[in-house]
């Protein structure tokens with residue numbers, strides 16, 4: 001089963017490591033939330049895992065050829081700018097590129113994957129709209145749909161729910177949880193600790209580039225970790241809908 005193994009990953013920016021000797025074994029079937037304050041190294045870690053930035057140590061993805069990696073891992077970067085005035089359907093169809101030979105047209109399976117991804121991101125009816133004419137949150141959903149249409153065993157997404165309205169944040173987290181339950185590995189950087197606690201099966205907490213905690217959400221989001229790493233006091237509770245984590249005050 002495909003997962004992601006990072007071994008002693010270190011990225012330096014100038015003299016300082018911004019990702020510092022991080023080793024992780026992430027398994028298929030896990031929905032992993034990568035959390036930590038601004039500048040903790042979340043984006044850099046994900047980009048290094050994909051082989052997009054120079055680093056020391058290794059990632060299981062970088063051993064693959066570019067073509068194999070594109071079929072293995074879908075990547076949703078933090079920047080959501082859509083530059084070309086293409087239709088939503090054409091943009092989501094780009095997610096199928098790794099599955100096509102040069103010049104090959106979309107087939108039935110590709111069309112099904114595109115339609116499925118559009119429906120899952122609540123974009124039915126948007127197919128012929130120009131992507132550049134959508135709102136920021138709608139554009140974000142289109143780019144998530146493109147990544148989902150890729151149907152890769154590993155999905156790596158940098159703050160995928162930023163800019164989405166609360167209902168679409170929940171449906172997107174539920175979609176990712178569902179993809180993980182189907183046997184994919186989903187790794188996402190998140191700032192919403194409440195949604196991370198509710199939907200992720202595992203949280204990885206980064207602080208100043210170092211792996212500070214790794215485990216079930218309730219263990220990682222302890223009062224002590226929230227205070228030490230985020231400088232936060234939070235309301236923590238168990239409910240019928242799962243754990244609730246609501247930051248209430250800045251401390252320290």
Ligand SMILES: Nc1ncnc2c1ncn2[C@@H]1O[C@H](COP(=O)(O)OP(=O)(O)OP(=O)(O)O)[C@@H](O)[C@H]1O
Nearest residue numbers: 013014018036037038039040041042043044045189
């Ligand atoms: N190209 C760069 N040159 C120099 N420093 C960089 C560069 N990119 C990132 N950094 C620094 O590396 C550190 C980690 O940045 P990174 O973007 O990985 O953090 P992050 O955890 O994703 O933060 P955020 O939550 O704000 O998105 C930061 O201190 C940042 O200033």
